[in-house]
Amino acid sequence: MRALIQRLFGPPPSTSKDDAIQRLKIVLMHDQCDLSPAQLESMKDEIVAVMRRYVEVDQAGVEFRLSKSDEGVALVSSVPVRRVTTRPAPSPS
Amino acid sequence: MSHCIVITSGKGGVGKTTTSANLACGLALNGHKVAVVDADIGLRNLDVILGLENRIVYDLVQVIEGECRLKQALIRDKRVEGLFLLPAAQTRDKNSVKPDDMRRLVAELKEIVDFVIIDCPAGIEQGFKNSIAGADQAIIVTTPEVSAIRDADRIIGLVEAHDLPEPRLIINRYRAGMVSRGDMMNRDDILEILAVPLLGIVPDHEDVIISANRGSPIVFDERSPIGAAYRRIVSRVEGNDVPIPDFTVETGVWSTFKRWMGLAPAREVV
Numbered sequence: 268m269r270a271l272i273q274r275l276f277g278p279p280p281s282t283s284k285d286d287a288i289q290r291l292k293i294v295l296m297h298d299q300c301d302l303s304p305a306q307l308e309s310m311k312d313e314i315v316a317v318m319r320r321y322v323e324v325d326q327a328g329v330e331f332r333l334s335k336s337d338e339g340v341a342l343v344s345s346v347p348v349r350r351v352t353t354r355p356a357p358s359p360s
Numbered sequence: 361m362s363h364c365i366v367i368t369s370g371k372g373g374v375g376k377t378t379t380s381a382n383l384a385c386g387l388a389l390n391g392h393k394v395a396v397v398d399a400d401i402g403l404r405n406l407d408v409i410l411g412l413e414n415r416i417v418y419d420l421v422q423v424i425e426g427e428c429r430l431k432q433a434l435i436r437d438k439r440v441e442g443l444f445l446l447p448a449a450q451t452r453d454k455n456s457v458k459p460d461d462m463r464r465l466v467a468e469l470k471e472i473v474d475f476v477i478i479d480c481p482a483g484i485e486q487g488f489k490n491s492i493a494g495a496d497q498a499i500i501v502t503t504p505e506v507s508a509i510r511d512a513d514r515i516i517g518l519v520e521a522h523d524l525p526e527p528r529l530i531i532n533r534y535r536a537g538m539v540s541r542g543d544m545m546n547r548d549d550i551l552e553i554l555a556v557p558l559l560g561i562v563p564d565h566e567d568v569i570i571s572a573n574r575g576s577p578i579v580f581d582e583r584s585p586i587g588a589a590y591r592r593i594v595s596r597v598e599g600n601d602v603p604i605p606d607f608t609v610e611t612g613v614w615s616t617f618k619r620w621m622g623l624a625p626a627r628e629v630v
Binding site for chain 1: 505506509510513514517539541542543544545546549553
């Protein structure tokens with residue numbers, strides 16, 4: 268019955284509590300590792316720049332985020348690769 | 361053996377002073393000798409919450425600077441045996457006191473009472489450092505809000521960095537109706553994020569404001585459910601195993617109908 272109602276009206280909208288929890292978790296991860304969103308963004312750009320020397324990266328699909336586990340805070344990244352460049356480009360230095 | 365407990369939160373306005381007052385009064389009601397110290401120098405408030413503002417002669421800074429003896433500055437609460445307030449100075453600032461001063465003060469207080477309760481100011485600066493200097497354990501007060509929980513998380517880290525044992529948490533201003541609608545984080549959400557043991561939950565209630573207006577902490581009110589919540593917290597501080605109630609409201613169609621028909625009590629926050 269409940270399933271039928273859910274199918275008719277779609278999934279229940281997310282409550283403001285869920286928003287609070289999500290926002291808190293992200294804020295706390297940044298607080299705990301002392302890394303601001305701007306710093307994270309600049310780290311992302313630098314890492315992607317290094318990867319570009321070896322592979323062709325789909326910039327739009329790059330995802331960097333901090334995630335919390337029992338072990339501590341981890342940086343989880345997903346970088347879609349279009350193809351591998353045959354010869355590494357020279358290092359910018 | 362005497363014990364010193366600091367009540368802290370990071371964020372202001374979450375109920376540290378109210379918690380300190382009720383905990384101190386509750387412990388004294390149970391027969392303990394208690395000194396409650398207002399460490400919010402420059403912004404003293406514990407005196408008005410306790411209704412003792414007209415009896416202040418000396419303050420904490422005068423004791424530390426040797427202008428008076430500790431016992432001269434302690435205000436004895438006439439409502440309950442064994443409760444003393446050490447008021448903060450109003451015209452000085454937090455830098456008038458150093459952590460070592462507080463350590464000495466707490467040691468001296470511990471010789472005359474069973475419990476020293478320290479009402480910590482908001483923030484993480486000098487006032488916080490002074491407040492936790494002499495403490496044996498910390499109680500963190502938070503409300504079910506993003507900003508208060510964020511600050512609580514920071515304070516928990518700082519308390520643990522000062523070699524105090526794991527702090528315990530009081531969730532203040534809990535609104536069961538909002539929790540059941542999914543518009544407020546519940547106890548499990550908060551405990552999952554903060555990962556410290558829960559000491560108690562105090563529901564949001566207008567009686568708390570009324571008791572502050574009167575200068576009579578709500579723990580003295582035998583009929584108040586909020587007073588009962590504080591009395592349970594006091595008992596847990598004494599080391600008793602008192603279960604924490606669920607504070608939920610029934611939301612189903614049938615219970616709403618029953619309420620509507622007057623067959624069930626009106627929706628209550630407790």
